[in-house]
Each structure stands twice: as structure tokens, then as C-alpha cells.
Amino acid sequence: MIRIGIVGLGYWGPNLVRCFSDIENCKVTAVCDQNYDQLLRIKDRYPGVYPIEDFDALLDRDLVDAVVIATPTVSHHQLALKALQHDLHVFVEKPLAKTVNECRELVEVAEQRNRTLFVGHVFLHASPVIKLREMIEADELGSINYISSRRLNLGPVREDVSALYDLAPHDISMMLYLLGQNPISVACSGFDRLTPGIHDVCNLTMTFEGNRIGMVHVSWLDPRKERVLTVVGDKRMVVYDDLEQEKIKVFDKGIDKPKNASGDFADFQLAYRCGGSYSPFIEEREPLKAECQEFIRCVAERDVPVTDGVNGLRVVEVLDAADRSLKMGGIPIEMATGTPVSGGVR
Numbered sequence: 001m002i003r004i005g006i007v008g009l010g011y012w013g014p015n016l017v018r019c020f021s022d023i024e025n026c027k028v029t030a031v032c033d034q035n036y037d038q039l040l041r042i043k044d045r046y047p048g049v050y051p052i053e054d055f056d057a058l059l060d061r062d063l064v065d066a067v068v069i070a071t072p073t074v075s076h077h078q079l080a081l082k083a084l085q086h087d088l089h090v091f092v093e094k095p096l097a098k099t100v101n102e103c104r105e106l107v108e109v110a111e112q113r114n115r116t117l118f119v120g121h122v123f124l125h126a127s128p129v130i131k132l133r134e135m136i137e138a139d140e141l142g143s144i145n146y147i148s149s150r151r152l153n154l155g156p157v158r159e160d161v162s163a164l165y166d167l168a169p170h171d172i173s174m175m176l177y178l179l180g181q182n183p184i185s186v187a188c189s190g191f192d193r194l195t196p197g198i199h200d201v202c203n204l205t206m207t208f209e210g211n212r213i214g215m216v217h218v219s220w221l222d223p224r225k226e227r228v229l230t231v232v233g234d235k236r237m238v239v240y241d242d243l244e245q246e247k248i249k250v251f252d253k254g255i256d257k258p259k260n261a262s263g264d265f266a267d268f269q270l271a272y273r274c275g276g277s278y279s280p281f282i283e284e285r286e287p288l289k290a291e292c293q294e295f296i297r298c299v300a301e302r303d304v305p306v307t308d309g310v311n312g313l314r315v316v317e318v319l320d321a322a323d324r325s326l327k328m329g330g331i332p333i334e335m336a337t338g339t340p341v342s343g344g345v346r
């Protein structure tokens with residue numbers, strides 16, 4: 001039985017307490033938050049858990065085998081590092097940490113200590129995204145031209161990190177996973193209307209090898225909630241709308257150039273393909289619960305997660321490059337090539 005301690009019981013942490021409490025092979029034995037009211041709230045609903053305000057005190061007692069960190073991003077590195085140094089397995093909410101160097105250190109220490117370091121890129125555990133990846137690998141969509149995504153809503157506004165760091169990790173992690181590679185360059189523009197230096201709206205463009213593009217639009221200053229990712233292949237196109245009942249819709253649509261076009265304008269006719277659409281069967285399961293189960297499985301079987309520390313590092317490398325681009329007026333930033341997207345495989 002793996003004993004779990006959940007740290008940070010604000011907006012997101014209670015969801016993790018609920019999911020881990022429902023899973024076999026593990027038991028939530030402790031919860032930690034420096035805000036006493038948050039602790040009391042959880043203690044009322046889960047009387048069996050040990051509430052503790054001080055994270056260091058949690059580490060010094062033999063209460064847990066693994067910690068789940070759902071505190072604000074700026075604290076991820078310090079808390080995760082301490083937990084790894086106490087030989088605990090660690091699940092950190094996205095993004096893994098604020099800087100690339102912090103992420104590198106966590107990856108190194110997890111490796112030295114032989115502990116599981118798992119990042120909360122929850123969509124890589126969502127059935128629609130796994131289905132999309134299977135379709136791409138089976139060449140059902142053809143060669144991928146671009147992927148675009150919109151993650152918009154009115155709030156919740158953060159003051160510690162920008163909409164880029166708060167929202168885009170989901171889209172970046174999905175695009176890297178779907179394409180199976182890291183971008184070769186990153187450009188980002190946006191604006192900070194509410195808090196100086198904290199961007200409310202960002203437009204990120206990632207360029208991948210083979211002239212493939214990933215475009216991400218994130219905002220917490222938008223009238224409508226949207227969670228849409230579109231994959232455009234030259235055989236088929238797919239729209240994944242996370243707010244719909246039928247989450248994936250495959251379109252037999254495209255525009256083909258005639259193979260024997262001479263280049264003469266009269267000879268050059270584009271062929272529009274406007275076939276039907278369908279929604280493939282997708283296994284229904286809660287992504288967050290699937291993610292928690294995968295963490296427990298990886299700890300129990302000593303397996304490397306797809307969302308491991310390396311994967312968390314790759315996403316923060318993109319965020320870091322995007323942030324630099326944002327500060328330099330949107331110029332493209334070159335990225336290191338040939339690095340793996342993750343240490344784990346699916």
C-alpha cells in the first residue's frame with residue numbers, strides 16, 4: 001500500500017485528494033497546507049487523514065511514501081526537491097517548476113535517488129488525446145500540417161504566473177506528445193492588461209521539423225470558455241472539443257493539389273474534399289483519476305511515466321523560450337534539437 005501525502009489544498013488539491021482516495025493500492029494518509037482553513041475543510045470530509053500545516057514536519061515523520069504537490073508554481077521546485085531528498089516519490093502539478101534549471105535539478109535528483117518524478121500533464125492521460133495519438137501513428141490523418149488550440153475563459157486570473165505558464169502547459173504537452181518531437185523554434189506575443197508583467201493573453205507558435213506548426217492561444221480575459229484542439233492532416237482533420245459530449249470529431253476534408261499540375265494557372269485546379277464526419281468510440285474515464293492511477297502504477301512497478309520529469313522539463317523549456325520571445329517583441333527563439341520528449345514510452 002503506497003501512502004500518499006497531498007500538499008496544497010486550494011482550488012485543485014481537493015480534486016487530487018478525491019481521486020487518490022478512490023484508488024486501490026494507495027491510501028491518502030496525510031494532507032498539508034499552510035492555510036489552516038483549507039486543512040480543516042479536507043479533514044471534515046476525510047477524517048482518516050492526518051492534517052499538517054508545515055511541509056518540513058510532514059517530511060520528518062514517517063507518514064508517506066509519496067507526495068503530490070498542488071501548490072502555486074513558484075513553490076514546486078523547493079517542495080519537490082525536499083521530498084526527493086527524503087527519498088519520496090513525487091507527483092508535481094504542471095508546470096514542473098518555474099525555470100529550466102530548477103527542472104533539470106529535479107530530474108537529476110530523482111534519477112540519483114531512483115525515485116519516480118511525475119508531472120501533472122493531465123491531458124496525456126485523457127482518452128481523446130491517446131486516441132488522437134493512435135490515429136496519427138496509424139497514419140489515419142496523413143502527414144500532419146498543423147495543430148492549433150484555444151484555451152480561453154473569463155478567469156480564473158493568477159497573480160503568480162502568466163496565462164502562458166498557467167494554461168499553455170496543457171496545449172504544449174499535448175502537441176509534443178501528438179507529434180512525438182520537440183519544437184525547433186518558438187515565438188510568442190501577448191499582452192498584460194491586469195497585472196504588469198503577468199500576461200493575460202498569449203499567442204504561441206511552435207515550429208517543428210518538417211515545416212509543421214503548433215499554434216496555441218491562451219487567455220483568461222475572454223468572454224467564452226473554449227477548450228478546442230484541431231489537428232489538420234493532409235488525409236483527414238480532427239477537432240477535439242473537451243467541452244463536448246462527443247469529444248473527438250474526424251472530418252474527411254482537405255484540399256488536394258492535382259499531381260500533374262503544370263504550373264500554368266488554367267491548368268491549376270485545387271480539389272476540395274468535403275466528405276463526411278464521424279465521432280470515434282472513446283473510452284469514458286476521468287483524466288485526473290487515470291493520471292493518479294498511472295502515478296501509482298509507475299511507483300509500484302518502477303516504470304517510467306510518459307509524463308516524467310524529462311517531459312516536464314521539455315514543456316518548461318518551451319515556456320521559457322516563449323517567455324523570452326514575449327519579452328523581445330515576439331521574435332522566434334531557436335531550441336535545442338534531438339532531445340527526447342519524454343523518458344517514458346506509451
Ligand SMILES: NC(=O)c1ccc[n+]([C@@H]2O[C@H](COP(=O)([O-])OP(=O)(O)OC[C@H]3O[C@@H](n4cnc5c(N)ncnc54)[C@H](O)[C@@H]3O)[C@@H](O)[C@H]2O)c1
Pocket residue numbers: 007008009010011012013032033034035038053055069070071072073075079093094095120122166
Ligand atoms: N491539471 C489541471 O488541470 C490544473 C488545474 C488547476 C490548477 N493546477 C495546478 O495546481 C497547482 C495549484 O493550483 P491552485 O489553483 O489549486 O492554487 P491555489 O492557490 O488555489 O492553492 C494553492 C494552495 O497551496 C497552499 N500552499 C502554498 N504554498 C504552500 C507550502 N509551501 N506548503 C503548504 N501549502 C502551501 C496554499 O495555502 C493554497 O491553499 C498549480 O501548479 C496549478 O498549475 C492544475
